[in-house]
Amino acid sequence: MKNSLRSWERVSLSDFLRSAVEKEKSAMHEEREGLLSPYRVLDLTDEKGLLCAKVLADLGADVIRVEPPGGSLARTIGPFYNDIPHPEKSLFWFAYNANKRGITLNIACEDGREILKKLVATADIVVESFSPGYMKGLGLGYDDLCGIKSDIILTSITPFGQDGPYRDFQASDLVCWSMGGFAYLTGDADRPPVQVSLPQAYLTGANEASVATMVALYYREISGEGQHVDVSIQASIAKNMMNAPLFWEAAGVNLGRAGPFRIGLSLATGQRVIWKCKDGEVSFFFWGGKAGAHINRSLVEYMDEDGMAPEFMKEMDWETFDMATATEELFNEFSRHVGSFFLKHTKKELFQKALRKKMTLYPVQNAADIAGDPHLKERGFWEGLEHPELERQVLYPDLPFILSEELGKGKRRAPLIGEHNEEIYRGELGISSEELAILKELGAL
């Protein structure tokens, strides 16, 4: 084994680098011109970090998923295609790994690490979400990576950060959601703080990580210096609280959970936001000032068309209606009438009317509603990616923005386990078939 490995170890790093990068760049310019086309990202993350490199891949970066042999544990997260739990059928995996290529590599063994180092030499960014210190323990810490590629960017995503009293704490999505404080504000007042049923904390941390990585990348392109990026998922969630900590600091009020109501708008009372309608719920709240006057009046007009607007609401001077001073009794009176009006209509009817009247009311949409949303369709938001193994196309959300420069996309579904082993190990790193077979047997791939 040693002999066969030596043949490619002898290639000097600079030669190796040049050929690999040139090969890659020429291939990319034909296929995948995007804002980040010149850059290569190695994605070593688990479910805590998948979205980070997904964003970079969507922007055109060449992202290589490095998974342990047998595949990432994130592949065991459901839901699954046809409800069959299988590492190639995780819809969670599909969602956050599209546009990446995938290889298997065991970085816990020496042979695997040597290959990873070769890959690092071709990369601009490495993203990982291991426990703090794990990479360093393998000889793959930031300083070690700098020894291979002096301007590498290493982005580390962890629940609490690389340092500090909680750095070695165990976490889950729910724990990050809670320690970031957002759980406290979510749910009903008479029940425990609650998560979103599709947990959001890891996604939030990973989304922050792509911001951090881009800021570091911009600096590297100007200064020639890479750096170590340390993302805290807890701190990312704390940001979700927006103005709630300010209520405590500026006004001495500790806001809590308010169920279907909205708090934090006025101190006097909460306002109902979620209302039952004929076939589900809609989201609407009264609003003060000039903008609110139009909204509130539109609703009353609409109610009046059904003969359901009470006189006192028709006679309200909405122009001077002030959220900060409106009483709970008044809101309760509104709610009684508005509530029974909404119950007479479907969420679609209410939304259609709201669109016509420019009244800020949205339906509470579920997955089926979103999949059929006419606005998203018209914007070309859904992009079909072929899944040959499933013999079908699956629709994925495109970038959440439209760019003026028409940038080629070259999109692909998430990689299968080791799908690009040949392409990358043999095609780019020049490892022979024999060597690959040996490495596989040794458990390195």
Next chain:
Amino acid sequence: MKQALEGVKVADFSWVGVGPIIARILAHHGATVVHIESETAPDPLRALAPYKDNISGLNRCAYHACLNDGKYGVTLNLRHPKAKGVVERFVEWADVVSESFAPGVAARLGISYEDVREVKPDIIMYSSCNLGQTGPHARFRGFGTNLVALVGTTHLTGWPDRMPTPPYGALTDVIAPLFGVSALVAALDYHRKTGKGQYLDLSQFESTVHFLTPLILDYQANGRVAQRTGNTSPYAAPHGVYPCKGHDRWCAIAVHTPEEWKAFCKVIDNPDWTKDPRFSSVLARRRNEEELNRLIGEWTIGLSAEEVMVKMQEAGMAAGVVETPGTIQDNPQLKHRHHYRALEHPEIGLHHYDATPFTLSKTPCDLKMPGPCLGQHNEYVYTKILGISDEEFVALLGEGVFE
């Protein structure tokens, strides 16, 4: 120390949430940002609570301050006939221009992409709105508080036996800026390499749908319409938030593996019920989860949230105190990271601002200035940054251009 985005110049015509948050992140990492408002139409966020000592006032709103710190604040009446010349100077100065009005409004104010591109063909501009600039509902206005319903998050938040509950605030307003900054910085880098400008039409709706993609795929593949499931997880039990000693204090605990369950039982002193076959496996515990959570709650309620967390963590379990708006700034880990930093605001006084939730090893996140009062930096920005002569500044001031 040098900052990553030093030298990047942003003319921030945006208001309320997403637009200003994008520019704020850039400011924290060194960009020079001017937040442009008007006395005739101040940023509506200034009218929202909380205010210093509960007394309202345009410069007393901590919310506005905390989304616009690190920026210079100026006023400019875009409806004034002479504003056009000032807008042009901003565009000439800037690398990035932003706006976040309802679609169509920027064009009326003379700050659409077409307008600014005429002044500077390679400008980078971003627009942010609820649903994007195009599409049948583009011009429909709305608040993030309602938008989370359209996006699907509301439907999935809360308890299966109750109405859905909107997540606090506006989750779309914290998710969309992150996609926005990633793309914007990519556009800045692309501009450096190719000289090409860029227009970025950011949709808050689409951004947040990305956080629910697996469920959209589940609907496509399996026809399943995902529902609220409280704090449960298909893979773990116990998995929940448990009541602790004190008023509304809680600790989250997640137990995944059989080893963790064993360790968990040991921490709670192996009460008899833990040997009940109803709780012998994850599936069994999932089936009897209500009872399981009640029994665990009987144990946690006798301890402080911190004690529960520490006991669980010492046994290798994922557990964490539910921080609150009032306790978050004292969280030891966030303190260690200097996540909240105090700045002296002219009217609000000394109060805290949050840094970016990431640190960069060579270039710091620096919180330099508190959120600006309305028009606080007019003279400095117009004369020193844009280079308008003192005479012209005074003349324009007299004509009400800077109102």
